[in-house]
Each structure stands twice: as C-alpha cells, then as structure tokens.
Amino acid sequence: xxxxxxxxxxxxxxxxxxxxxxxxxxxxxxxxxxxxxxxxxxxxxxxxxxxxxxxxxxxxxxxxxxxxxxxxxxxxxxxxxxxxxxxxxxxxxxxxxxxxxxxxxxxxxxxxxxxxxxxxxxxxxxxxxxxxxxxxxxxxxxxxxxxxxxxxxxxxxxxxxxxxxxxxxxxxxxxxxxxxxxxxxxxxxxxxxxxxxxxxxxxxxxxxxxxxxxxxxxxxxxx
Ligand SMILES: *Cc1c(COP(=O)(O)O)cnc(C)c1O
Numbered sequence: 001x002x003x004x005x006x007x008x009x010x011x012x013x014x015x016x017x018x019x020x021x022x023x024x025x026x027x028x029x030x031x032x033x034x035x036x037x038x039x040x041x042x043x044x045x046x047x048x049x050x051x052x053x054x055x056x057x058x059x060x061x062x063x064x065x066x067x068x069x070x071x072x073x074x075x076x077x078x079x080x081x082x083x084x085x086x087x088x089x090x091x092x093x094x095x096x097x098x099x100x101x102x103x104x105x106x107x108x109x110x111x112x113x114x115x116x117x118x119x120x121x122x123x124x125x126x127x128x129x130x131x132x133x134x135x136x137x138x139x140x141x142x143x144x145x146x147x148x149x150x151x152x153x154x155x156x157x158x159x160x161x162x163x164x165x166x167x168x169x170x171x172x173x174x175x176x177x178x179x180x181x182x183x184x185x186x187x188x189x190x191x192x193x194x195x196x197x198x199x200x201x202x203x204x205x206x207x208x209x210x211x212x213x214x215x216x217x218x219x220x221x222x223x
Contacts, residue, residue, distance in 0.1 A: 002033050005215050009039070012209065017202055018189075020064050022212035024049065025219040028056050034215070035061065043085075043210055047073040054080060066150075066210060068122055075099045084109045085150040085191050085210075088122050090132050093144055100143035106184075108147045110191055113172065115165040116154040123151065126172050133180045141184065148189035149173050153197055162197050166204035173205070 012019040022043045023031045031042060031053065040060060044050035045067025054063050062082040069077070069086055077084070078099035087093055087109045100107040111132070114123030124132065132138070133146070151169040153162040169192055177187030193201025195214035202209065213219060 002030065002037075003215060003217055005034060005037055005039070008211065008215060009037075012202075015202055017206065018208040020066075020191075020208060020210045021215055022066065022194075022210050023053070023216065024067075024212065026212075026216045028053055030216055031057070041082075047076055050081075051076055064210075069096075071095050075102075078105065078107055079103050082108060083147065083189075086110070086112045086122065088112045088124050090135055090137075093132070093141060094137070097141040097144045106143055106145050108145045110148050110150040110189060111146065113149050113151045113169055115151040115169050118154055121152050126176075129172075129176060130179075133176070133185060139182075144184055146185045146187075148187050148191065149176070150191035152194070153192070153201075155196075159197075159200055162200050163204060166192055166197075166201050166206065170205035 009019055018041065020041045020043045021034055021039050024045050041062045041064060043064040043066045044053065050063060050065065063080065064083045064085060065077055065081050066085045069084060069092065071092065074095050078096065084096065084107065096107055096109065111129050112123040113129065114121060114125060149169060149172065153165040156162065170190065173187055173190045189208050190206050191208040191210060192206040193209035195211050198209040198211060
C-alpha cells in the first residue's frame with residue numbers, strides 16, 4: 001500500500017527538503033511502486049535486508065543506512081551505500097574509513113546526535129561530537145566525509161517538546177557548521193523528522209526527512 005506519496009513529495013520539494021523513503025520491512029514490490037513514481041532515495045536499518053533489496057534495483061537508486069551499524073557488517077554496505085546516518089563513535093568512523101579505502105570510495109556519513117529523553121535511542125552529545133571532530137586522528141580519515149547530523153525526537157504527542165528537541169539540534173548543527181569546516185567536514189545535511197513529526201522538524205530547519213509509515217502504510221513487523 002502506498003499512501004499520499006505524491007502530495008508528500010511535493011510538500012518536501014516546495015520546501016527544498018530531501019525525502020528519504022524508509023522501506024524497512026516493506027517488500028521489493030512496494031519499493032518498486034514508489035520507484036515508478038519517481039522516488040530514488042530509500043533507507044533501511046538492517047544490513048541483511050538492505051543487501052537483499054539493493055541487488056534488485058538499478059544503480060540510480062541511492063540507498064541510505066539509518067540503523068545501528070555493527071562493525072562486522074560495515075564491509076557489506078561500504079561498496080555502495082550513499083549515506084550512513086548513524087555514526088555514533090570515533091571507532092566506528094575509523095572502521096568505516098578502512099572499508100571505504102578498500103572500495104576506493106569517499107563515504108558520506110552523518111553523526112547521530114542524542115536529543116530525546118529516551119534511553120533506547122543512540123547518539124552523541126554536542127561535546128562528544130566536538131571531541132570526535134577534534135580527534136588528532138580525524139584528519140587521517142581521508143575516505144570519510146562528514147555531511148551533517150541526524151537526530152530522533154522523543155516519541156510523544158507533546159509537539160512543544162518535539163519542537164524544542166529539534167530546535168536544539170538545529171542550533172547545534174549551525175554552531176558546529178561554523179566551528180568545523182574542512183575538506184572532509186561539511187555541515188549541509190540535517191536529517192530530522194519521521195512520519196509522526198516531520199512537519200515540526202521541517203519547521204525547525206530540517207532539510208532531510210526519513211519517512212516510512214506515512215508513505216508505505218504501517219509496518220507489520222516491529223522495526
Ligand atoms: C523506521 C525509521 C524511520 C521511519 O519511521 P516512520 O515512523 O515509519 O516514518 C526513520 N528513521 C529511522 C532511523 C528509522 O529507524
């Protein structure tokens with residue numbers, strides 16, 4: 001089932017917001033329906049599922065990885081994945097760099113920032129982002145390109161609270177963007193907003209939204 005895709009895509013286009021269709025748990029057929037409507041950026045959160053789907057589409061599809069990336073699985077995604085949204089440690093970055101070198105690619109990544117008041121979500125604090133970007137070893141990661149930040153708000157109906165969390169992340173994005181800029185650091189993507197809160201996120205300055213259920217319908221399996 002594909003819901004409202006055209007309207008949402010238009011809504012995003014009018015605001016210069018990139019739309020990543022989060023296709024986790026949804027079938028290749030469903031992804032193909034969106035592809036036929038012009039969608040070219042898809043996101044997955046499990047490596048195995050991503051690999052199974054990626055090989056069934058032409059290379060004009062950009063695949064994003066939005067889940068927690070286990071270090072032993074990095075090598076499977078670095079040959080092709082266009083953006084990893086979920087980097088939350090320097091160690092992970094070093095390992096991604098190593099695999100990117102093997103593939104002769106520059107790997108674009110976002111730092112995942114913790115903004116929610118939920119223990120279940122991953123991410124760095126602002127000071128941890130700074131330490132990571134100031135690490136003496138960072139300049140050696142020639143095959144890494146930091147393209148911005150990603151964050152997930154608390155899962156709540158309290159729109160004020162969500163707005164506040166996104167506002168904080170936007171502020172951090174602007175601050176870090178001024179403070180850090182080099183060959184491999186360029187703060188241009190602010191990935192925030194999912195089906196339930198993307199309007200709030202865009203209102204607070206998001207320029208990339210990750211939408212699953214609002215486009216594909218409800219997920220059958222928890223993801
Ligand atoms: C599943 C997922 C989404 C999409 O969630 P919906 O609520 O279905 O839009 C966005 N971002 C991440 C990191 C996800 O895991």
